[in-house]
Amino acid sequence: MAARGRPRDEAARQRIVTAATSLFVRDGYVSTTVGAIAEEARAAVKTVYAAYGNKLGVLSAAHDRAVLGDDEPMPLLEHAWVRALADGGSVETAWAEAAGHLAESTARSAPILTVIHAAAADPGVADLQAQLRRHRHSFSLGLARILLRLPGAAQHASTSRVADILYATMTAESYTLFVTERGWTLEQWRAWAHDVIARELTANAAPA
Structure with a gap:
């Protein structure tokens, strides 16, 4: 996702992204x-x-920091919390953990994604937006594959369907509509998104 080189002064690099985001x-x-x-x-x-x-x-770079929560240029599927899902026991337990991480990431990244959407008339920003959407769907597909291999996953669930619903549900647009516009709390939105996707992962999912 992110940028090219790094200045030798790591603190300067962090200040640049913080300032730019603001x-x-x-x-x-x-x-x-x-x-x-x-x-x-x-x-x-x-x-x-x-x-x-x-x-x-x-x-x-501002987008990447918001999504990942740090300045490490690491694909989201390689983060420790994602890798740990494979050892997380049941699909219900793993998805509850993942939903928490994704809700926090979406809340952090919604403002900068709104900026990107508003500036998409710029060809470079439009290309970035398209690239970020491809990356997000690729992540959704990878996460769906991890979850559907776990105990308790619905036997005949479609990986591509789960990925598409993940891609469409845990979004900045959804967060903005429910939380920013309609006044839901982050926890209410997380619980709603959790339940929508849990129904696809397993028929026995309990409400969040």
């Missing part, structure tokens, strides 16, 4: 300049370019 969410992608990001981050403009190539690279 400015993108407040002012939008189009109105935010690399100069403004550099000033907010207390970094040189050339440091921003050296780290991320251009403003689009900074936007991509």
